[in-house]
Amino acid sequence: MRPGGKVRRQARREPRLVLPTILRPRAGDFLLIGEEEMLKRDTGRAGKRALSAAVLLLLPLLAACASLTLGRYSLSPGELLSALTGTGNDPQARTVLMNIRLPRVVLALLVGGGLSAAGTAFQSLFANPLATPDTLGVASGASLGAALGLLLGFGLAAVQVLALAGGVLAVALTWLVSAGPQRRSIVTMVLAGLIMSSLFSALISLVKYVADPESQLPSITYWLMGSLSSADWGSLALGAPFLLGGTAVLLALRWRLNILPLSEDEAKATGVNLLALRTAVILAATMITAACVSMCGQVGWVGLLIPHICRMVFGGNNQRLVPASVCVGAAFLVIVDTLARTMTAAEVPISILTAIIGAPVFVALLRRTGGWSL
Amino acid sequence: MKFEVRNGCFAYREGARQILNGVSFALEPGELTAVLGPNGAGKTTLLRCMTGLLPWRSGASLIDGEDIRAMRRAALWRRLAYVPQARGTASALRVKEMVLLGRSGRLSALSQPSREDARKAGEAIERLGLEGLRGRLCSQLSGGELQMVLIARALAAEPEMLVLDEPESNLDFKNQLIILETLSDLAAKGMTCVFNTHYPSHALQRAHRSLLLGRDGSWRFGASDSVITEKSIASAFGVRAVIGEIETPHNIYRDILPVSLLTMELDTPAEPVREETDMETRIAIIGIIVEDREAAERINELLHEFGEYVVGRMGMPYPPKNVSIISVIVDAPEDVISALSGRLGMLRGVSIKTTYSKR
Numbered sequence: 001m002r003p004g005g006k007v008r009r010q011a012r013r014e015p016r017l018v019l020p021t022i023l024r025p026r027a028g029d030f031l032l033i034g035e036e037e038m039l040k041r042d043t044g045r046a047g048k049r050a051l052s053a054a055v056l057l058l059l060p061l062l063a064a065c066a067s068l069t070l071g072r073y074s075l076s077p078g079e080l081l082s083a084l085t086g087t088g089n090d091p092q093a094r095t096v097l098m099n100i101r102l103p104r105v106v107l108a109l110l111v112g113g114g115l116s117a118a119g120t121a122f123q124s125l126f127a128n129p130l131a132t133p134d135t136l137g138v139a140s141g142a143s144l145g146a147a148l149g150l151l152l153g154f155g156l157a158a159v160q161v162l163a164l165a166g167g168v169l170a171v172a173l174t175w176l177v178s179a180g181p182q183r184r185s186i187v188t189m190v191l192a193g194l195i196m197s198s199l200f201s202a203l204i205s206l207v208k209y210v211a212d213p214e215s216q217l218p219s220i221t222y223w224l225m226g227s228l229s230s231a232d233w234g235s236l237a238l239g240a241p242f243l244l245g246g247t248a249v250l251l252a253l254r255w256r257l258n259i260l261p262l263s264e265d266e267a268k269a270t271g272v273n274l275l276a277l278r279t280a281v282i283l284a285a286t287m288i289t290a291a292c293v294s295m296c297g298q299v300g301w302v303g304l305l306i307p308h309i310c311r312m313v314f315g316g317n318n319q320r321l322v323p324a325s326v327c328v329g330a331a332f333l334v335i336v337d338t339l340a341r342t343m344t345a346a347e348v349p350i351s352i353l354t355a356i357i358g359a360p361v362f363v364a365l366l367r368r369t370g371g372w373s374l
Numbered sequence: 375m376k377f378e379v380r381n382g383c384f385a386y387r388e389g390a391r392q393i394l395n396g397v398s399f400a401l402e403p404g405e406l407t408a409v410l411g412p413n414g415a416g417k418t419t420l421l422r423c424m425t426g427l428l429p430w431r432s433g434a435s436l437i438d439g440e441d442i443r444a445m446r447r448a449a450l451w452r453r454l455a456y457v458p459q460a461r462g463t464a465s466a467l468r469v470k471e472m473v474l475l476g477r478s479g480r481l482s483a484l485s486q487p488s489r490e491d492a493r494k495a496g497e498a499i500e501r502l503g504l505e506g507l508r509g510r511l512c513s514q515l516s517g518g519e520l521q522m523v524l525i526a527r528a529l530a531a532e533p534e535m536l537v538l539d540e541p542e543s544n545l546d547f548k549n550q551l552i553i554l555e556t557l558s559d560l561a562a563k564g565m566t567c568v569f570n571t572h573y574p575s576h577a578l579q580r581a582h583r584s585l586l587l588g589r590d591g592s593w594r595f596g597a598s599d600s601v602i603t604e605k606s607i608a609s610a611f612g613v614r615a616v617i618g619e620i621e622t623p624h625n626i627y628r629d630i631l632p633v634s635l636l637t638m639e640l641d642t643p644a645e646p647v648r649e650e651t652d653m654e655t656r657i658a659i660i661g662i663i664v665e666d667r668e669a670a671e672r673i674n675e676l677l678h679e680f681g682e683y684v685v686g687r688m689g690m691p692y693p694p695k696n697v698s699i700i701s702v703i704v705d706a707p708e709d710v711i712s713a714l715s716g717r718l719g720m721l722r723g724v725s726i727k728t729t730y731s732k733r
Contacts, residue, residue, distance in 0.1 A: 252484040258475055261465055265427050266458045271451030271479020271531070316466025316511075319486065 052314075056323070060113070060330040064105050067338040071101060099232070106240075107231040108337040109330040111292045112302055114243045116329025117250045118285035119303030120257070120310075120322050125281050126190055127261035133289040133303040136189065136282065137196035141170020142293035144200045147207040147220045156230065160238050160294040167290025170196050171282065185264075225349040226297035228337050239295040246288035249280060250322060257281070257318035301354040302329055305362055312365050375438055375453060375534040377401040377424075377566055382433035384416070384423050393419055395591035396433070401583075403534070406561040407568045408577035408598065411587030412611050417570040418539055420587065424568075425456055425537050451479040455528035457538040460521040469507045469515070469523050473499055476530030498529040502556060518549030525556060535566040543572055554580050562722060574602050578617070578628045582717065586610055599713035602630065612636045624725045628716055657685070657731040658711045662700040666723025670698060673718065677702060680714050 068084075069075045073096050075083065082088030083097045118133035126135060133139065145166020149159035178185075178192040204224070211217045250257075256277055259267050267274050292299065306329040307321070314324045333350075336357055340348045377400070384394040393416035401407055409417050422428040424435045426442050435442045442450055455476070465472065476498065477491040487495075499508060502522050512520060521541055528536055541557070542550040558580055561567045571577060577584045577598050584601040587593050588610045594601050607615045613632045620627045664670055677684055683706035691698050704711055708730075715728040 255486050256478070256483070258467060258471065259478060262475075263458060265422065265456065268427055269425070269451060269454075269456035269458075270475055271448045273447060273483075277483075311466070315468070317468070317471050319471075 056327040060109055060327055060334065063331040063334040064109060067105050067334050068097065068101055070338055070342055103233050103236055104228050104231040104337065105334055107228050107236060107295060108334040110240055110243050111228070111296060111299060112333025113326040113330035114247050114288040115292055115299065115303040116306040116325040117247050117322055118288045120307040120318065120325045121250050121281050121285050123307055124257040124260045124318060125278060126186055128190070129308065130304075133285055134197065136174045136193035136286070137170040137200060138167040138286050138289045139293050139298050140197045140200035140204070142167030142290045143224055143298055144204050144207065146223055146293065146297070147204050150220050150223060151207050151211050151216055156235065157238065160235055163294035164239075164242065164290045167293060168286060170200055171286045175282070222349075223297045226299045226351045227347065227349060228296045229341070229347055231296065235295050239291040242287040242291035246284040246291070247326065249284035251326070253277070253280060254322035255319045257322065298351060299333070299354060300351040301358045302333060305354070305358040306332055309362065309365055375403060375566060377535055378436045379424050380434050380436065382423055382435070383431045384419060384428070385431055392591050394423065395593070397593050399585060399595040401535070401566050401568065403566050404561055404564045405566060405582045406557055406580055408581035408584045409568065409570045409587065410574055410577055410584055410602070410610075412589055415587040415589050415610070417587060421537055421539055421568070421570055425454055426450065427456070448479045452531060453534045455531050455533035455536050457524050457528045457536060457541060459540045459543060460517055460524055465512045467512050469504065469510050469512060470495060470499065472512050472523055473527045473530050476527040479531055494532065495530045498526040501529060502526050518545050518552065521545065521549070521553060522556070536560065536568070538567070538569040540570045540572065542576065558720075574607060574615070574630045578602050578630055578716070580720065582720070597713050597717070599628070599716045600709055603709070608636055625719055626715070626727060628712070655705050655707050656711065657703065657705050659729045660702045660704065660715055660718065661727045661729070662702065662718060663725045664698040664700065664723065665725075669721045669724050672721050673700065673724070676714065676717055680704065680706070680710070683710060
């Protein structure tokens, strides 16, 4: 269309393709105008990307290691290493680490990463920056399941299973309600999710109303506020497979998530099976969120906050955004949970902290970057 | 690839007004086809039905004789690409990322785009001369830029046919021209292109064939010059329009101008105007200057197609300017002559002028 365009482009690109690395012009060499800038930008960008990937991967690891050393029974890095490998001569340190701290840190990593991935996916799916992992009512459903289990005096494992079932049931109901005689639209799904959420919240209130105010009500309320204190290998074994499975599916589909915010016809015309893609995303996010609630109650804010922070920093491409959200979310929840258990003698409910820490960070970023879009 | 619609019918509900009524047409590679009609006539519905985004009530779309409903979705969208109207997007994707999405139909569900896919997307960007936009956010593009990006995204899928929904609506003169030039160019390179348009003049000037939809479910399909006439426009749009020619030193452009309303009521279909066929023929000389060697062959094909009307032809090369000068004499009904000269004028590197006899 523009014959001039092609010629110009080749002239600009050629030096970059032809010159071997050693002959690359250095600063001060005679260069065409703009060439130096381009070389710098190109090498700079690749380097920057590799660096940010490394930082992102190290972030949760470092946070986890730091968290393992902190607490009432504090450990030095050396002690941590010997206790982890079992070479130390302090059996108490090993017990604290392996049975209390490690499962809790692992839980925080998994929940933080999982909820962030689910939030990112739902924001794309609903093309709405306000979507959270709970948009289809999964958290309310799972909470109702858990509250029912606590009301009926079940053991922890049974409560967990009920929570998982409640979450899946809520999303299944949402799915059924939104499938009218017309075709299923994303807006009706959000509305149906809203209805299910309020219905299940009402039922939770009912459970609380009939619960024994001396023994059951406090435990139900505490569960609903969310806490990682009950983490142990048993509950992890039950919940983690769902959580890891869901997160793996979202990571695998991350590039396809970019298609979801497009209009219906546009998305279909890319040749993707849109219904299958939407179903897979909803299933994966539901499994993640239900598993999270089943293990540690409702942890608010992470699924909304982390994807947005990452979006402001890493841009809107889900191919990068999903892994970044998983890493940042995992690190964030480990840090917040560490604060929750070390700040005061009694533990602070984690949802309170995620909001108190998250909101100012969010506002600061918002003001600096001037907002976001999907 | 040969694309065909056979007896396509569509209504939104059982028993509701039949929007598309037994539409049948076939599209050839390298042809640009315009779909015209008043608001609510079903232009977009037609595009959605013919690509399978909306199911026909009855009838079928066929690619090389195969019903598209029998084709696998990914396989279909590898041959066909749909370009939606650019209404502004909330997408925070960058242009190169948006164009890369066009590769989706060629990737398996769980895979990430490869270097090869990125290269193909890059080629699509270069093909439309959008290199400067590569790193820009789609949400910050102008309407014309975004439309070009969406076309690039469609091209990234390496389709054989492009279906565009009002690509030049809401754009200024220059951007309209860029889009139309792009379409003509793609068609000239063998792409089958179909586009919806609100501008009959774009169809007259650019499209080889046109499909005119009426609000009463009527339709006509054929060479643009024979479909878009003052009478057919009056019956489909309820508007009196005149078709005239604007002469420039290089070419004659046919244009259509709406002059007055036939009915004052909004959007009521006008009485269908019966068209009496004009059997009287006239003699005309079409003078042609060919600056592009490739066009010579297309001219021969066209003259063959209109062979029955051609009375005589003369041609001579003029080496100093590297052009050929041809003169064709035809004896044909007026609309046939204007169809022939219109189609000749659409070829690249061809200047023409037609002189008619008085009677």
